[in-house]
Amino acid sequence: MPLPSILEGKLRIPVIAAPMFLVSGPELVIEACKAGVLGTLPAANARPASEFSVWLDRIEAALADAPDAAPYGVNISVHRTNERFDEDMETIIRHKAPVVITILGKPDKVVQAVHGYGGIVLHDAATERHARNAMAAGVDGIIALAGGAGGHTGWQNPFSLVREIRRFWDGCLILAGAISDGYGVRAAEVLGADMAYMGTRFAATAESLAAPEYKRMMVESRAGDILLTDRLTGINANYMRASLEAAGFDIDKLLAGDAPAPSEVLESVKAWRDLWSAGHGVSLIDDVPRTTDLVARLEAEYRAAAVR
Ligand SMILES: Cc1cc2nc3c(=O)[nH]c(=O)nc-3n(C[C@H](O)[C@H](O)[C@H](O)COP(=O)(O)O)c2cc1C
Numbered sequence: 001m002p003l004p005s006i007l008e009g010k011l012r013i014p015v016i017a018a019p020m021f022l023v024s025g026p027e028l029v030i031e032a033c034k035a036g037v038l039g040t041l042p043a044a045n046a047r048p049a050s051e052f053s054v055w056l057d058r059i060e061a062a063l064a065d066a067p068d069a070a071p072y073g074v075n076i077s078v079h080r081t082n083e084r085f086d087e088d089m090e091t092i093i094r095h096k097a098p099v100v101i102t103i104l105g106k107p108d109k110v111v112q113a114v115h116g117y118g119g120i121v122l123h124d125a126a127t128e129r130h131a132r133n134a135m136a137a138g139v140d141g142i143i144a145l146a147g148g149a150g151g152h153t154g155w156q157n158p159f160s161l162v163r164e165i166r167r168f169w170d171g172c173l174i175l176a177g178a179i180s181d182g183y184g185v186r187a188a189e190v191l192g193a194d195m196a197y198m199g200t201r202f203a204a205t206a207e208s209l210a211a212p213e214y215k216r217m218m219v220e221s222r223a224g225d226i227l228l229t230d231r232l233t234g235i236n237a238n239y240m241r242a243s244l245e246a247a248g249f250d251i252d253k254l255l256a257g258d259a260p261a262p263s264e265v266l267e268s269v270k271a272w273r274d275l276w277s278a279g280h281g282v283s284l285i286d287d288v289p290r291t292t293d294l295v296a297r298l299e300a301e302y303r304a305a306a307v308r
Contacts, residue, residue, distance in 0.1 A: 012036025073099030182301025
């Protein structure tokens with residue numbers, strides 16, 4: 001499947017460094033793009049909202065000096081609870097952000113606005129129904145969010161999810177969920193995806209905004225240390241057990257659904273800020289490299305996987 005023309009020939013390997021709340025900042029985006037993968041960040045990470053434009057200025061200035069760099073992308077929630085939606089969309093349109101990744105709702109309006117200046121829209125889909133809705137909205141790419149992912153995860157096995165979406169979608173398809181090395185990137189392609197979407201692996205890089213202790217916990221954790229719960233934000237997400245224990249959670253109660261309701265819990269600790277998310281891909285993380293070195297390693301693995 002061809003990539004959208006805006007990405008064609010622009011990537012060293014077919015990888016998106018996925019947007020991560022409180023974790024992806026301008027440095028990670030700049031280094032990812034310079035290394036040849038699509039670097040992205042959530043608009044919501046820039047605070048206050050006026051800072052978002054300052055971040056995009058910084059990214060654009062850095063990439064202007066790197067003619068071989070990949071384009072960058074931004075992430076915006078299209079859910080009605082996103083109070084910054086209008087302001088962030090104005091910034092996106094003013095900057096003509098090349099790639100816009102939408103989550104949680106209908107991306108129709110964003111598609112119209114972004115196509116207006118020649119950008120593309122990718123939309124998260126954890127189910128076949130989400131994917132059909134995204135297709136109807138006219139998106140340029142669908143992110144198949146499978147089980148085991150960091151952040152708000154999908155649940156479906158990637159083998160069935162990718163093949164199911166491929167039955168009706170022949171556009172750009174991107175697989176997300178526990179892809180942490182170049183073998184996974186190649187496997188995603190073999191399955192029928194065009195690109196891999198990698199969050200957790202890029203959270204454990206020198207340039208990510210995650211605290212040093214967060215990065216260390218990713219190195220020390222394995223898939224068995226990842227807990228899936230909807231008790232913290234109301235939506236299923238994967239967290240590292242050790243960060244929940246450090247915040248004083250009774251894990252058994254949490255898993256039994258006995259934990260206090262989200263609002264009560266979140267008075268003292270905050271999901272994402274104090275309760276650290278990561279996916280099953282932590283099993284493959286043993287270090288905190290510079291992004292440029294990580295991408296070089298991903299490329300070597302991706303090429304090695306092709307000749308097996
Ligand atoms: C700490 C963390 C924060 C995340 N925040 C966001 C977010 O703000 N917006 C979003 O669309 N996805 C978010 N995600 C999901 C990622 O964009 C991506 O779907 C996921 O990381 C892919 O799975 P992987 O972590 O197993 O590679 C987050 C993931 C992590 C690990």
